[in-house]
Amino acid sequence: MFTGIIETTGTVEAIEKNGANVSYWIASSLSGELKVDQSVSHDGVCLTVEAVENNRHRITAIEETIAKTNLSAWQENRQVNIERCMQMNGRIDGHLVQGHVDATAFCIDIEVKEGSHEYRFQFPAEFSHLVIEKGSVCLNGISLTVFDIKFNSFKVAIIPYTYEHTNMQHVHKGSVVNIEFDVIGKYLARFREVFGRPVVSPPYNNAAEA
Template sequence: MFTGIIEEVGKIQSIRKGASSAMLSIQASDIMQDIHLGDSIAVNGVCLTVTSISSNSFTADVMHETLNRSSLGNLRIGSSVNLERAMAANGRFGGHIVSGHIDGTGVVSGIHKDDNAVWYTIKTPLPVLRYIIEKGSIAIDGISLTVASVNKDSFRVSIIPHTASLTTLSNLRVGDSVNLENDCIGKYVERLMGKERQNNHITAGFLAEHGF
């Protein structure tokens, strides 16, 4: 589990592509102080497993499904990536619950400055957009952000300089693809409610029992 608070921006050192998979070598420094084989690392919001470690880099395999669901297939040697280790049990929960399982990708359709903030508009497929609500949480390339507004085919976030400087957001341009992970709560509630609706078991008591 992750929180969407980026620890470090790393760089793609090498990419070895297979027929439908890839192996990434990622240069890093801060997170290398406490990293082990088999650890989970969120790379631009995608949960990957560490398969080898050197003094200043680690490797991770990316399978076919992950390449299809995320923007990792667009990475090139030298690309910057957001990195976050899985949250320690004694850590502070600074962002929101992020699983590292991408729901889909969006496309940056607008960027404009507003005094000290920068607004990003993300055009989003409807299956992903349906779970995005104003003032709700969204992870963009693994960064925990608050949704400022939503319309029929996109949503907007407003970024403070601190967040931009410590993540890859400042590198984004109109037309770039970004990984999106919805707040998981809405998806689970929809699934649970759908099953109960089929069984006609939705009652005030049922909702109370399940914490609603």
């Protein structure tokens, strides 16, 4: 579990293909502190550390992960947002993030404001019921608040600190980002789907009650 507060960025140094799987060597200021089997968020994707050496670490994405995220577009020298899993004895500064990416979203507009940047992202319409005004969303692992919602698009505002310390500075029109919707909203939507319609009860069994 993560909070969506990025700790650092890393650089993709090497990419290795093994059948349908793809491994990435990431160099970062945190790599030397990581341990094998540790779960780490990379651009919002929860991946397991497989090896650590020379201030870099290796992660592997399976075919399913590559199909649902932007990892297929990763190339050497790409900047990746990194967050270690949350500690249960600390504050949650963002929101609860699983690292289970739901889909990808496209940047369709950027406005440069005085002191901030506003990005508009378009996402698959099937997830429109999971986005609410001033609600939380996770983009490339960053916990952000959405506003100015249209049917299948929304805006997020990026403050200077986030812009400088994440890979949002490399996002432009047409960029593809990983998106994870609020897990609480997903559970509520599922609850409504299951219990928001009449439930067919089994036939009353007199014999069983006798």
